[in-house]
Amino acid sequence: MSKDKQGQRWRRWLVAMALAALVAAYIGLDLGRYLSLDAIQASQAELQAWREARPVLAGLIYFGAYVVVTALSLPGAAVMTLAGGAMFGLGWGTLIVSFASSIGATLAFLASRWLLGGWVQARFGDRLATLNAGIARDGGFYLFTLRLVPVLPFFVINLAMGVTTLRTWTFYWVSQIGMFAGTLVYVNAGTQLGQIQSLSGIVSPGVLGSLVLLGVFPLIARKLIDLFKARKVYARFKQPARFDRNLVVIGGGSAGLVTAYIAAAIKARVTLVEQHALGGDCLNTGCVPSKALIRSAKFLSHVRRAPEFGMRSASADFDFGEVMERVQRVVQAIEPHDSVERYTGLGVDVAQGRARIVSPWAVEITHHDGRVETLTTRAIVIAAGARPFVPPIPGLDRLGPTELLTSDNVWQLRQRPARLVVLGGGPIGSELTQAFARLGSQVTQVEMAARILGREDEDVSALVTARFRAEGITVLTGHKALRVAVEGSQKVLVVEVEGQERSIPFDALLVAVGRVANLKGYGLEELGVTTGRTVEVNGYLQTNIPNIFAAGDVAGPYQFTHVAAHQAWYAAVNALFDPFKKFSADYRVIPWATFVEPEVARVGLNELEAKEKGIPHEVTVYGIDDLDRAIADSEAHGFVKVLTVPGKDKILGVTLVGEHAADLLAEYVLAMKHGIGLNKILGTIHTYPTLAEANKYAAGTWKRAHAPQALLAWVARFHAWRRG
Template sequence: MAEQAQFDLVIIGSGPGGYVAAVRATQLGLKTAVVEKASRLGGVCLNVGCIPSKALLDASEYYHLARERFAEYGIKTGKVSLDLKAMLSRKDKVVADLTENVRKLLEGNGIEVVHGTASVPAAGTVEVDTGKKKTTTLSTQNILLATGSEPIEVKGLEFDGRHIVSSTEALDFDAVPGHLGIVGGGYIGLELGSVWNRLGSTVTVVEMLPKIATTLDGQVGRTLDRILKKQGLAFKLNTRVVEARVVRNKVKALLESGGSTETMTFDRLLVSVGRRPLVRGLGIEELGIETDPGTGQILVDETYRTSVDGIYAIGDLIPGPMLAHKASAEGTAAVECMAGRAGEVNYDTIPAVVYTWPEVASVGLTEEQMREREIPYCVGSFPFSGAGRARCMGETDGFVKLIAHGKTDRILGVHIIGPRAADMIAECVLALEFGASSEDISRTIHGHPTFAEALQEAAMNVRKCSIYTS
């Protein structure tokens, strides 16, 4: 049985890219529908990614503070215990509330939501399997693919959903693992490792490369490594997990490093080596949509149009960092282009955040990239140990690092490791967007006492540095 409907735009996927694009499209006068295969809206980010992980990070940080730090502030609590079920229930409520908000947002903007599995048999047509042998056909002028990504599964480390798991299952363990192994030292692994370490797990991170969080500025990455080790995380670098198998409810993993091997036993093994575009079943190969042969990402032009007219793609499906806020910006830009407006995204000013504690946030070029590009530069830095607000909170680990062009003083990169870094980076993104100089930041009055004063101090120090060239 088939039903037909006509739209200006059909968006496949209701994550941060899809739902933001839908609202902007209706503002521009486009009759819009959103197709979502899951029962709840919000995509990976709201349901099994950004939001639930941050809810657990905050909850586990409170638990850690209550157990380890309250006494130094003069707070006596008695014995502190963990109610994991309650913690997970709160996380689920946060997710449910936000996904419901997305539903209301789309409904309030007159956007039709169709639940089911979508495929694109041809440009201008979206078929939705809504279950019970019922298919809905949506006719449309434009199609926006915004289906996001999924965890990469590694041969020999296949997910079983209980012992060898992806990030999705690692958000819902029914008990704190005695020993949690993590394959991959990227953002996701470090964040989830932090959660379970605070709640009582022994955590071992196995990374093939010689350092963790490889995209970070080198100085920041080394500092993060040191701080996480101090918190109790263990790292095995230059090490590969060859295979893993479940034996008597434990995971036995074979590790290889420098030609030698060893076996480690874990209660759970989180495989977090990256994500890949989720395009299964869409029919992009049959349509002839061009993709990158190495990554599988869909190639688009400056308007986010694929190689097939009338079909666009954004977010994790296309090249660039797999970040929710990148997808949202691209969703807005893509529909503006469809509507004949000048939509674009400045990829040089997309912030990245690692929600460990302390947090790490960055925007722009790293010091290593400055050297590779042979750009003359100056660096100014300031430790949080010198900031009054950080002292008051007892959060003095980390620093702010600001990189400016050696001749023009224009800010080209900012890297922060410390408390509230995720919020502080917004000022830095704005500075890059407006082409600000370090002097602009240094002469901007910052409230006292605040964490942001450390940024102002770092900017002041830029002007004292010598000019480095490669």
């Protein structure tokens, strides 16, 4: 721990002890007797006389005392409010109490945040993600409602809000306004202090009912505002009296297919529109073909590693074109899973053509045969996916279709490029870099950042980079692409590194610098759907037009097939059952993998993110080079890295690097989803010898680091005593 953090921790302890001492003194000296109803009533005459003699001093002292009582969350604020009414009357009493209570509450809020906020967010951040999002969006409404309804004590609200992410200024001004009604009631009661028998009699059922109605008002107002916004959005469109469909889904990739399937499964009438082939990018140009190519390339790498497996030599005679044909056969074998026939059989109406949203309740479909059909629908889900991003690098437009490659068109190659430059060091670029190198291309990978796989920890990037270079790949990091040019008889990519230009010759240039959402061509702009880099949605995957939803790559925030399928459930259910019921999408436990060798997979936080977010954590690393099965398979490389809450076995995140890392990750995904800690993983029997034992051994490494040394010392003495 750094000296700054250690000093900060000590300051927190000192402040906490000082506050505890003040509260203890308050209780020990029985100062609460001065803030009882009887005590105030008994000294009412003296208080009024003191106030008349020194009005300014009395006001300042009363104001300061009220701030201290509320800031320390001491009992007695209600009685002090009555005293304010008795001393200063309704007008001045309400004014003084209103500001003193708000300032005191804000000080309590800040103390709670400084002492506990960081710890609570670090320990329970994953569970509080939904709450934090709600606070960021509607925190003022939540607080206003709580202030108006005197159900929870105000000091509890102050302390609880302190550990959320609510802005301090929002807390103050909402408290100032929200507590005004209750303040007015109590100060007014204080003007008749002599007639009050008990505090419970102040808030009569009628007054309490009125305050409850005031508290509910912000929620009603919010609903009315949402309704007004919706009516404004819908004003220029005519809603049909009846609908042809319950749901129309635009896009037949992972998000669209799953959305349509769920809708059909719960007996809604749904139409799925896809202008190309069902299955989307994942089946046709992404996950499936890339993994088929990687498998063929991996076989060749094993042939070259024959001596490691006890073979004198081995060779493989292959044709690049035949390898690419195998890739297409794999796609075709999986294609029936996403076929028109299958989904029609599941109850989905599949329309092959181009969709265009012409109103919030109507979608125009231009079928492949030229027929135009307009369907009215209760709701729409946009699942239009994304495409490779090609940056505006000068000279790219001069390249032919076999020279400028992306993850979309690379599968059309049948001739292997002798010299391939891969622009991009992310997952897609890295996977294709290694695959083409193993298939015999001379590959140069160019990345503008300081390392490839920049979202992973540095040790992960270093391990993959070392493997790439060992396989003959030229990895150039810190190189910025400037332009494509022709030098003599060859095409080159001109890059900048440390202020100097360098030319890299190529036969083909593969651009893999990211993907961009498909936002144009199907009516979003004309309709007024809000977009940025993606279609903008709320936690319910709802756009600014309430009956239009979006899921998958077109919506983000994660461009993974499994996340698109995950979002599809929320999109389908919310679209079909809004406004009766909606569910907020849960992104707390998202796994992902990069299928290079060594394979990289992770879930939750890695070290990079934990440090960036300032989340306290411990790191446990188990080296797979120690694992029996990995040694037997000649795959003794990589590691399991687990981030946990300091001193606890609660898992914050896991990074796995090594053979079948993505498969091994599933145990940790399940553990994080259901709150299973490392102790229970350690206590689970894992088959020997398997790679999955790495997970148990990682838990064992954590356990050894947290062994109760003092207890073990006593146990050693016990055994010594037993020996005599």
